[in-house]
Amino acid sequence: MTEPILKVENLEVTYHTERADVRALNGVSLEVAPGEVRGVVGESGCGKSTLAFAVMRYLDRNGEITGGRILFNGEDLREKSNSEMDEIWGRHLGMIYQDPTASLNPSLPVGEQIAEVATAHGLASRDEAIQRAVDLLDRVHIRDPEEIIDRYPHELSGGMRQRVGIAAGLMGKPELLVMDEPTTNLDVTTEAKILDIVEELKNELNSAFLYITHDLGVIARVGDGVEVMYAGQVVEQASIDDLFEEQYHPYTKLLLRSIPDPEGGKDSLQEVPGSMVDLTDLPEGCNFSTRCPFRSEDCSETEPYLKDVGDSHSARCFEAPIEGTEETVGEEARSSEGSIWDTPPELQREGPILSVDRLKKYFGGGGGWLPGSDTDPVRAVDGVDLNLNQGQTVGVVGESGCGKTTLARTIIGLSSATEGKIDFAGKDVTVPIAKRSGQTLKRIQIVFQDPRSTLNPKRTVGQAIARPLVLHGDFSRDKIPEKTARLLRSVGLDPTLADRFPDQLSGGQKQRVAAARAFATNPALVLHDEPTSSLDVSVQATILNLLRDLQEDSGTSYLFISHDLSVVRHISDYIAVMYLGHVVEYGMTREVFSPPYHPYTEALLSAIPVPDPDLSRKRIRLTGSVPSAVDPPSGCVFHTRCPRKIGEVCETESPPICGEGEHDIHCHIPEEELVEVEPVLS
């Protein structure tokens, strides 16, 4: 093994806050060698970003390195002055940030910004630097780099901006690149391309990477070694293959099993009980002992050390290796008192509960009052058909901008439909909220994405849940407290939380309250707009399990919107794949996940990061970015990016529907050919 370029020894970082000193890193040691991608994984609050910023010496003002060493090329970065660091930053040590929009200067062309790194260090003249910038943009697979260098950041898509960020990071040919969640804000197909680039750079330039991410699937894809962090400590350290082969620390084990498997079915997901410990109030002994289903008495007395459990594989656990598998552990036992309503949400009736027919939603457009100022509308949803049967779940999946959220908002009436028809329980409800009957309103509910804004910060949990009961309930008011308590228990929350305000709850708890609020009106249909995408995977698992249990109890139908195919697969009976306002494929879950595929579905499937390094699968990468919904491509909307485009017919005619039974594929390729492709996930 080559000499490591970065050696972190016993690093301690403390944040000084008004309330207390928070020990964000507590003795972290790791090494990164040239040509290696070392992943750092963990849930939010585990200290992984602090580690990245500490290595860069970019800590916030109130953050202080209180112990340990950061040896970079054998020299301790802690002892460097800022002017000495100036020599190192960019040239020897580069950083790629999570949000490329924030890290690029909006008022400079991107070429200048990339070139700046070299000119600032006196490595090259301006012209040479610009030339190198062009080469680097080419290297990160940006088309027409000569033209792109003159563009400003806002003229580029998110994925292109992140590639520009990487090009800038590479400009000084640094020996080590620190990447802080570089693909978290990107769509899966873009993420897959960025990960390809990381892999190429590692192999060709022999660079070293410290790769911070919350996503074990991403690490499985690009990483060589991995550090799993919890509460400011490394709890498990291993090579990628070893880690996915066997996890010795209970946290790693639970975390890995809480991820929905894109090949898996609708089974319960493993939950990690409890939530991240408070760093100012760490338990005695092992930090994970408060949540660990495998704990013994020792664990809450003595602090475990990182012990070797194999060849360069170590875990901070006395019990390692853990024998046996634990049954699924729920965060808090849900009550099974049944629905708080006496009647089921919808009487048995024939036909789908929700039926969407050629639905269109255009934004803006139309005439300005100056001649020639007419604009074309944004075609957010452009002719969508959808049927949803009672008690079933239809997952709607697609990348950002595909119109999936607009579809949900139009169905529930937050936006009014431009064209088409929405039938709910056999009744035409193609009108905005103000014109819908109380009965319709209470029977369609929605759970939103952002736990921070889904609850009114000025109202208690109890008030939030009681309000729909007051508004729509047909029972006397003195029963409301009891019904509220039952609703809270039905989402696995202690009724004593009713007096809390939202800022006293965790993100997962807030989403539970949001679910309780939606279910309070006994809805027949609940729309879920990315309800888990702001949550950690372990919390996501508990919410997905909850939603499934609620559906089993109540027979409510779900329209589940997500960008994450694995999540959608886990919860849905049927899946609709959307692209640019159109449904390109619709079918039962297993049909969508196996051939025949729509070429877009195929590309999406091949891009999902799967937490399994041995999984070999086809690599299909889409070129370019999603076209504008103001002027969508003619014919098949996907033809500009389709890797399997068959010819002119794709550009001129809208695709026919092929596929058997309920499985619809909107594609010109004959079905016989579509069937013949290899499955992506095997």
Added chain:
Amino acid sequence: MAETSLDLAPSAWDRVKSGFSYLVKLRRKPLGFAGLIIILFWILVSIFAPYITPYSPTQFSSDKFASPSPTHPFGTDRWGRDVFTRITAGSRTAFTLALSATLLGLVGGTALGLSAAYFGGWIEEVLGRLMDILMSFPALLIAMFVLGVLGPGTINVIIVIGIAHIPRIGRVARSATLQVKNQEFVEAARVRGESDFYIMGAEILPNILDTLGVEGAIRFAYSIFLSASLGFLGLGVQPPTPDWGLMISESRSYLQIAPWLAIFPALAIASMVLGANFLAEGLEEVTGGER
């Protein structure tokens, strides 16, 4: 079964408690705390005004233009009235005028600004342009004009100052509402079929109260200033009501022989305006910094 007590609406007591907690937090902000002390001081003075001195604010005496002394700490005016007594009594006038006017401005401005932002479209346009027109004239000028027509008097002064506050408070309410109205809890309320009135009053309003409170403190300071100016110009409260602006106005002819007639009311105005501004500053820090 665990019984839980559930309030279905945030009680007034909750509001008072959260307001009080902000005042407690002010301890850490020196400027805001100083403002709080000054305002508390004036509140106490105005409550206990009749008991602080043995004189009545309108009681004449033969002891005219007496300079400050132990019997008359701030001296006496040309009618022999005790200036100290008139200052303490004047604090009641100042509070009455400024609080009522600020409240009027807050109610009017919030109603207009909140509904403009909530409904958007042409309602927002019309209200916005109306506010622009009102704001394009200096407040004092409008006040002088209206009072010239309506005639001076306490009620008229309150109405005029209150109306002068509406556009500024309306802007603040509008921008605060814009930040809240697209949040998911507001959409959740729409989805369950709440009325516009409920959404504005129960979902949005509580979330912009902090901002409105800070703005209210600033407007209060400005009300003191404006009512004193109007008093000075003779358009405000009429004699013999003790009013600081009026007192300064009456002192003009005697500045040479009895400067205390102007100095003490001026100091009173200055301290109350500064106090309210400091308080606003502090409140902004504790409310804005916390959420």
